[in-house]
Amino acid sequence: MDHHFASKKQFNCAVYSAIVQMSVSQSYLITLAIETLHFIMDELEDERNRLNFAMSCKWLYRVYRIYYVGFATPNWVPFNGGGSDDDEFNDGPPVANYRDGVLVDGALYVPILNEEQPVCWVLDFKQIVIKWDSVNITLGLDDQRYIPLRNTVTSAVRSLIYLFGGETIFGNPSNIFYELDPRSMVLRNVQSENNVVPSIRIMHSLNTIGNRHLVLFGGCSIIGDFYLYDISNKTWYSYPEEYRHALPYARAAHSSLTVGSSLYVHGGKRIRANTSSPSEIHDDEDLWEFNFANNINNEREINSDDDSNEEDSDNDNCGSSNSNASSNTRTSAATNTSSINKATGNNSSNIIQNFLRNKWQKLFSPRTSTSPFFTLGDESDWKETTGKVTGKRCGSAMFRIGKRVAILGGYEKDNWLHEEDITQPWEMCKIYLPERRRWDHVRIVGFPDMECVAFVRDHTGQPGNIFIMGRKKGDQSGKTVMGWIKDY
Template sequence: MSRLFSSFKNDNISRLPNEILYNLLDQLDDKDQQYLSLTCRWLYRLIRMNRFGAVSPAWEDAEISGSEGLPASSYRDGVFINGILYIPILAKESPYCWSLEFVRSPLVLIRNPIKFEHDTKDHYEPCKFAATAAIGNVIYIFGGQNLCTERLTNTLYELNVNTFELRQIQKSHMIPKPRMLHTLNSIDHYRLALFGGKLEMNGHFYNAKELAVYDTRKNEWTRCDETKCTPFSRSNHSTMFTNGKLYVYGGQKTRSRSNRTHDDPDIWVYDVLRLEWQKFLNYENERFMSTIELPENWIPTSGASPSRRCGAAILPIRNHLAILGGNEICESKNENRSWEFIKILSPKKRTWAHIRIKGMPLIDCVAFMIDRKIGTKNIFVLGKNKNEEKLIMGWIKDTMNNN
């Protein structure tokens, strides 16, 4: 295949559509792609775009007016709908929803007052550490910690972004227990998937590994974790849904009131059609692991896999899976400033790679792929520093724009 690129280079292979070129590159393993990238600047840029979605990414602070009042604890609550980022704030008094339109310039964060549906006002619970997901023009908000009582809740709201009206959905059978620091993802045009979170019993916190699916049409919850191999319990983890699969990474595991530990660094995958879990196993000693018979749903990976993290962003880049930021326990003695690296998994090749983001700050974050202009994409990052003192917003841009 490398000879193919070399022989066609002089015959204007560069005129072929990028997707065709990327498909050709996918026939090569990572080492061959790396060697090929050294042959000329054009192939260097093409291969790095194929593997990382960028040639030379760098951090750039976002210039956004009106962001001074945005609480740092809300960084996980952003929902991206039709070019607009929405961040609902269920405050004690006068709840509101921030909106940020990326098609406009300059960027301005607008504070939209939330109105109550007539049966909701008397039962409203202000809370933080809830989970959000969007279906169409509706944001679903589940759970969190009540700001008045500090108790956990399992209240489910829907917020219409056209009217900014908040409606409490009547509790149904099999509704998950009250929790916070969990995740919620839309898995099609009418269902949501909830995973994990921190729960409370008799004054003690513990974590869940529960997977539940909510049908918005029937107002019905279904437990989906009755399989023989499931992820460890966790909270403050990261999830992403793409191509019919829910990906789960990292998080925290609570063992007692004061003892928290990071969860495993592996990627867990739930196939919503097959109703089964798989695990992309992260291990360093390949020779030792090759002597062990792994469970059939464990997939070994190779390369520069991520360390244990919580509060990281997880997002798709081309046909790859990317891990960015978060609070990390770095297990590699040779990796300096590990938070500046974005770790990228190729599920097809089962290999990890990493690329440094110049100037990337050390933050817990979420991230969204944003089309700012026709033909260009950047990653918008919303996060907080370790001490939760301030909110941080910025872009990961390609300094060698080859989109």
């Protein structure tokens, strides 16, 4: 802040006065850089001032909408697979595999590990004519027996695709771990170098954090757990027992997403005892966050995708936590240094160290944050949010718009009753703004009532960058529903 202003309030007043003067000339506003407009919106904490700023002109309102909710006037645009009616690949991959895809270098890959011949469906967004293709996968298992899988999960690190768990052809959960090179289409087994191996599971999630780690959460497994995998040393790390009481409630078919240093988990189906599969949508409608940065306890958000911290800190140990961390954090880190170094070795990345010492944060939805149970939580772990209600859902797409977290689609437990004043509530995309800890929403006109996943090509939320695949509710055709979210 400029030293000429004695307070934040004075600074906001000065900015607002400047806006009023600028609003007289629409042509002057258009000459300003988008970054300047974003800075002004960031500094205007008063909602009324932000809205007045946005209403200065139609063009500026569009800038405002795209910056805060990702879209101005978003619509659903169906995609038919890109082929002709006679093309065998026109329908895309089978609907049973719609959740198994991952983006790598601008192309969408959906591996299908069939018993006879494993294949990978490919949709290359870099091509002028976008259409599905199917490529055979070659087995390179080094004397290991190939085990076909279905309902597995995928994630990509350094242009390699990793697949974990899922069902065998006999319907049994597994903890098989494969690596697929999309350039050669060679599938290999991945063997852990230590004795830590996640338990068998289905309907779980696998996400990439940084540029050499995978994070595994939930699913139908023996116990609720949380794992980190380092592709550099081929080692799994299990979340410490002393922190497991703070894990998100056990769930499957949930939604997950990494944004910068944070992993977010939302929704899913509850896991009941003495059953191999979940039976109903979870009552938990809150958002859970795990921050892999080393300053989780001092309220700083790291939303950058720069992985230089991870690569440049391989010789750090737990004692090198952020100098701004609280004394309690430093004490806790010092206490755990010995056990962490024993688990990881003295040379390990900050991401591994923070995985072994940080705790989950629970971000209460605006509806449940008014519950008396909210006051029972540790303020460092439980956070209140404001704005729109997210709802209790499973099978929803969770994706990013810039630094925001978006949730769209899925099946809602209360049949969308919290949206009773809105027709076709499944069209509402819920958007979480971490910097303001607030939920907003925007209507995706024409969006089907379906469970789905999203693939975001460059994380900007601009037209043509968000591709959706899913299964439409009540549709017995077995056809995968596909399309784009585009601004009009």
